[in-house]
Amino acid sequence: MKKQLQTFLKYRFLLENLISRDLKVKYRRSVLGLCWSILNPLLMMLIITAVFSTIFRFEVENFSIYYLTGWLIFNFVSESTTAALQSIVNSATLIKKVYIPKYIFPLEKILFSFVNMFFSMIAVAIMIAVACLMGNMQLSWTMLLFPVPMLYALVFCIGFGMLIAAINVFFRDMGHLYSVCVTAWMYLTPIIYPMEALDRAQWVLPIIKCNPLYYYVTYFRDVVMYNTVPGPADNLICIGFSLAFLLLGGWVFKRTQDRFILHI
């Protein structure tokens, strides 16, 4: 355990370097660069709000913020895990030539998206500020708890990312299948619809209750939008999901990592 911690500290600089490399490559040759992490969600929000306040109507207070908060968490999870999924396979040249602890690769992708999410959080902050100025929302100290659900989601993503990255090494089908799964996952998370909209389709509820993202998104909205602090039960569910996936992913990854090199 102590030795593993030492190796992790030794490769911390690599982790930082890979993350900054990804940032540089992502925004290379774009004029606005990192501003896109803030602009993108705002533009998406404009479209979604336009569509859902005219064509399909949901009775949700502050719909644009409702959407944006859901989108922020979901986008982090889908983006980071999709990148983590391919991380081992895409690092084949490196893995074949130098010894590096292999969990660095999925971990790096997850952390990169996590950093990105913090930039996108600025978009949420801007919208909340606007809503407060217009008197639609009130500032509250609970908003400062916003990193808590993000951290829960982060731990979940690290575990889940390691799990699917390992599976993808042996079955490349995972990559094709996953994009479909992400779409289904998006609709099973209350991002654009309120939970009340499910009254007409009660049978979906048990499925949604199995979706860890539902809890993270709800938690996030509770502290950011509704000025409430989730109780111990909600926290326990979130922690339970996160740790369960971290342990499962870590275990599968550890069991299979020595055979990665034979399949990439």
Added chain:
Amino acid sequence: MGNAVEVSNVSMRFNMSKDKVDSIKEYMIRLVKRQLFFEEFWALKEVSFSVEKGDVFGIVGLNGSGKSTLLKTISGILKPTEGRVYTEGVISPMIELGAGFDTDLTARENVFLNGSVLGFSRAQMKEKFDEIVEFAELQEFVDVAVKNFSSGMVARLAFSIATVIKPDILIVDEILAVGDFLFQQKCEQRIQELMSGGTTVLIVSHSIEQIERLCHRVLWLEHGRMRMLGDTQEVCGLYKQATRDG
């Protein structure tokens, strides 16, 4: 003096499937048909040797004799199917130069990236940055993207990163054949400097002259098995004879 590298009874097995099964559908079909059997291929079989600290050890053999596989097990990239590898200290593997370069980034960015791939810290790289660039003779090109470099320039940069911080064990696989004549001389000089500084060096090369010039002891591999292990003159002499006759 103790041993820097100890290889005991190492065997490495690969499953050679003629066509790789990597989709669930195919896997299922083969599972049903019971065709999931692979041909076994032993790239290494019962290899044992040890290298003393500060020694320079050469490995010779024809193509496909398992030299690179052996180096990969020593540097921890491959885990041996059987047996054990024990190493002491920081290993700098130069299995192939330039692994870990991102060609979209500049030389400066790649120095830090590649340094961290080899497990060095930021402070170490900052301190040695100038030295690296100077040794690679790339002062004018530090802010040019590596994708615009010639292969010789890439190799020079990679070599100087891998050797600037004195590793305890340096693994060199057939890389001294890159760059022009002058740079090759420079590389050899650098390796000799490291050797006199106590670094253990493992070299794989097809250039038997190079092995004879640099190494103290040599292992001769044939089809994954140890053919001979011993003094450079002795092993190289027989190896040259065998390859000439064969």
